[in-house]
Amino acid sequence: MRIKHRGLPSVLGLAALLLFLLLVIFIAGSIFYNLKNRNRQPEAINSRPSSVQAYHEKFQALEFAGEKMRLGLKADQFSVDTNGRQRLEGNVEITDEEPAGGVRIMTSGLVLDPEKKLARTEGGARLVSGNLWLEAQEFEYDLKDKVARAKQARLERMDLSLSAGRLVYQAGNGRLELKEGISGEIKRKQAPLSFSSTGLIMESDGLSFQGTDLKLAFGLINLAAGRARFRLKEVGSALDSVSLEGGARARCRLRAEESRFQEVNLSSEQMFLQSGRDGAVIRTPGAFAVESSGQEWILTGQGEGLELYMENGQLARRLKASRFRSSLKEVAGEEFQLAGQKADYDLALGRLRLGGQAEARHRHFNLDSASLEFSLNDRSFLAPGFNLEIRPEFFESPAMFFKAGASIYLSGEQLTGRPGFFDLNGRVRIWQTGEFCRAEKAGLDGKTGRVILEKLTESSWLVERADGRQERLDLRAEQARLQPGENRADLGGKVEFKLGNLGLSSDELELVFSEENPGRLSRLEARGRVNFSWKGYRAFGTRAEVDLVNETLTLVGTPKLVTASGERLEADKLTLFLADDRIRLENQKRERSLTILVRGQ
Template identity: 20%
Template sequence: MASPQVITLIKLMRRLWLALALAIIVLVGVNLILSISGGKGRKKEVKLDDTLFLEKKEKIQFQEVRKGAKEHLRVKAERHYLGEDGLFHLEGGVEVVFPRKQKGEDVVIKSDSLIYDQEFNHFWTTGKAWVKWADVEIAAGRIDYFAPEEEFAGREGVKISTANWSVTANSFRLGIKTKKFECKGEVLLELINFMSSANSLVIKAQHLTYDRRSKIGLCQGGIWLEHGESQGQARQIEFKLGAQEGFIKWLTLRGEVKLHLKNEWPGNSPSASPEFSEWFYPEFQEVEAEEIYIESFVQTKLIKIIKLTNNVKIKFLSTNDKSSLLSGKRIDFFFTARGDLKEFITEGEARFVRYQEGKKITLGGNRLALKGKNRILVVIGSQNNSAFFDSPDLSFSAGRIEIKMATNDWKALEGVEATVKGKTSIEPHPKGFFDPERLVFLASQEMRSRRQGQRLVLIGEVKIWQGSRKLKAKRIVLERDSSRLEAQGEVEVNIIQEKLDPSQRELWIKGEEMAFEPRTRTMVMKQGITLEMGQVKMTSRQFKLYFDPESNELSRFEALDKVEMSYKRVKASAFKADYLYKSQSLILSGQPILEEPSRGKIRGDKLTFHLPDDRIVVENKGEERSIILIKS
């Protein structure tokens, strides 16, 4: 039996164990209450496994993160922990580096907060972030990085920039392996070194894709362009950048392209010279086309080629209300390496319209081109349609038309047909063989102008006619401002005067040379002249035709030197012959000789033919006149 001391000790131990158990129960309950009140989302500091980190610090300085023996990434942050959500969190001055084999192409993400999964597949920032990859810098409100695909995505205030271009957008995707960009939503692309100009090319769009390997980009959706004071629009723009993305190698605008250009031609360019700028005004241009292609020189970065296709219109505007319009199905411009316009070619329904001082001049054909240092504008017709020129005072068509821009002189070749439209200025024109106030029609193989169209030279099977007057020759020169007229080679003049008696109504005269002098109202014919008027036929070495100053009708003509004539049954010869329309009498003088079948040869000092009654009066000095009647 135990002693009373032992029993007392046992009871005391039981009480102590009961108290201890009660204390433990209380502590566990308090801890449970505190745990419940703290919530399940409380962050938990993690002792990371050595297979993940070589170092474990509260403030991490570029700690290597490995997957096995291979370096996967390097991180820098104020805190690095595994959250209750099973994701790794980086906070405070975060910088993550993804090493790449290519030198200088490591991918760096900077942010105040970044999260990634335990498989290292998906990294994303929870606030504004920055990415550095090679020479590319990216900023956005949020950036995601998908490691297996090596692809970035971002949204909210996106800006991507390099030394030579930059882009802003609502969102983007970037493939590191593929080196392809995609930007969406309110895209603004700035190409800084555009064709070696001082102004950047700014492109606004809804969608942009760009491949850094091929250096080809594509903008789509509501395209708007800005370059200095110039603006434009299109449905699509495709471009290719040159070496180191330092310049635009080529650029294509597609879909209802409209451009409003201002001061795009340098003032010191030969294309801005006076003779050129009077046709194509360099200050402003309005351009419309379905597609425009622009290519630059690799060495100088200046524009090399501009090609416009489908319903092209280019309007050139000056600061003094002058303008011109170039249009066609296709227009190609070619430039020198110095930036000067070398030539342009317009094909398919080509038109050039020039508005100047209230006058409209139109050129048209199947092909219109500007060629050579001499600035010659060439218009060529098609197989079925000739080239044409139209102005207020002159219109013509031909197989080919060439205009020298420096002097405004031109020439038309291959089947020329022209209309001189008559007087258009307030200055009076002297009366000529052809009335300057009425239409005159011309046809020839070639026609040239001098003195800005006031002197017309027609060559090859030339024919000019107006009403009842016709002129033919191998070559004719018409001075439009003075009404002077010259013709050479197989010259034919035909005059019909409807009011006269049928016997003298129509006159034909042929020779080798002709000149009409408006001051004296005379026409002189030379070399091998033949004349026909009714039944009067005459030849001589020279003829003069005189026109009435008021009516411009033929009043008389004169034959000189070896005159020979025939009228009905008689023939005559003399040194000189005069015909007076008013009296219808033909006077021969200078040893005239008359041959009449029934009387033989009759000589006199003067022979006068009265055509209405067929009388011939023979006169001799000191003798009476004799009269001969011609029998039919």
């Protein structure tokens, strides 16, 4: 029997319609829900801040465009934004094991950009790589190139501290580059070091640096230059060596209780410093300039090939140079111009040695010599093989026999001097226009005008006689003392005197000059074995006096006269009248007899 269901098709159609309506409602609801929550951040995988989620297993083989990197990540919270950037928060730590020594960044917030392969910290962060420790307000780490960039960074490495406005650290080769407001220091008991720069590179060894606009302080030494390289020591004093170029400058302190200066300032286009066991040495291969000042002296100079030696504590001790020219000026006003092919200056003792044709210039003299040693302590100097010009201003009182207002020239084997005095030794020669003398030793006193000559072998002076005539005076003696303050000259030891046609020899001779006219010779007095000659006559005695005003010569002490014909006469007193060629002999023992001989009779 067949049963027919006439209502079945209508029921099935109604069910299909209901299913279709439900599908439309579901799709519409899904679209509305997605539109409503489109801008909402995804929830963190773990929203509990107290629990630490480790992601190093998931990211141990993190892939960026098919490249695998050995990274480790830790954070309290992890999320991914709609741009695909991964955000880590809380106690965040990222570790990169690829560079030598590794890189570990610790921060409170980190954003990973897989597309750009960058990790950027949010807020303060620390980076540790080997024995390098960096701290900055912000880090950006390139995961591919292994380069970290930071702002307002601070570096710590053993006893080295550095800070800079910007920093770039190449983890692959350990090279560190700093810019903007760089300052650094090494804290060591033995010669600490500090420096500043506008740009600095630290090599991977952490000991070698190169910088621009560098200023460096090492103990008592301050250095500066447009470009510089320096290397540190691992132990002991901080600085090993420095190379400066482009307006290099150095300031070095001196031991104040010993030196006449407090510091030495150097400048050169190129400068090197090498630190050693006993101190440091600064060298300039080319030209340099030096300045130094103290309570009494101001030094300025220039030269080539400088070597400045520092002792322990970096106190400047000794300066050496070539082609050195300097000006030493006293605060009181005296100034010395000193120069030499070679210079060796003991800064502590205040002793300057110049060699290779040295010279000294002063308002009182000009000196040229084979070498020169000058002492700042007592203003004394020593010059072998010298040529000296004494200017008229040297003598406060006019010197005897020399013309006032004209320079005096001297030469000899060795000269020692101090302000206002010269002591000359060894084949001394003194000359002026028309006058000269030769002696073994000589001393000149500028204040008194006194001149002392020893072993006077030859001299020739132009003197004025009583009648105004000028006549040549020749002198020889073992010693001569020219004393203008007393208007006399004292000669002793084998004295020889010649004035015109009058010759005299004696053990001692005193020359007396006029008080009214210091250049006019007025009287002579000879003592001890006196022997004189005049117009063919010779006389002997123990004492003689020559009155050049009255033109007489008186000889006493058992005088003997030998005439031109060889006749010998003895008397108690002999008087020679130079003006009218008369000789008078007086013999008191023989009834006061008087004999007068007139020459030519």
